[in-house]
Amino acid sequence: MAQLTPEERAAAIEELEDSRARLLAAIEGVTEEQWARRPAEDRWTIAECIEHVGAAELPLERLFATGAREQPTEEERRKIRRKDDYVRTFLRDRSQKGEAPERIRPKGRFATREEAVATFEERRAANIAWVRATTEPLRDRFGKHPFADVIDGYQWLLFLSAHCDRHAAQIEEIRREISRPA
Secondary structure, eight states: OOOOOHHHHHHHHHHHHHHHHHHHHHHTTOOHHHHHOOSSTTSOOHHHHHHHHHHHOOOHHHHHHHSOBOOOOHHHHHHHHTTHHHHHHHTTOTTSOOOOOGGGSOOOOOSSHHHHHHHHHHHHHHHHHHHHHOOOOGGGOEEEETTTEEEEHHHHHHHHHHHHHHHHHHHHHHHHHHHSOO
């Protein structure tokens, strides 16, 4: 069974912590008007971005206990192992657009900004704590990702960080767009 190396664990924790900090920095100083303002008819608000990130912050313990059940061949596993950098970069690339899966699209889940941010913070903290403590053989757990096809458990950790960074960048774009004079 392929346990995370100490280097992989440390890198995943660092990426999860750093992307969390970047997301929170992106919303720092956002006014209530900016929080709810749509930059264009077909674009998300900052509130919707935070809701989506919180919804996508899957409880990793549950994901690996109930999901991540793909069984790739040995050759497919070797190819998957080479996806680490791809997972780190493709989702951060804002030039590539994709449709969020229905279950994590914004739906007005949170009554307040504080509730939305607290939900993300709690889920991310729980995931970081889980990564610190897990003995799961994450390199031997495989699940189908909506944009990256089959990835391993370590790559799911990288995905959460990249996803968070993607939406931090989106929030920065929204802030620039809504602050321009009409």
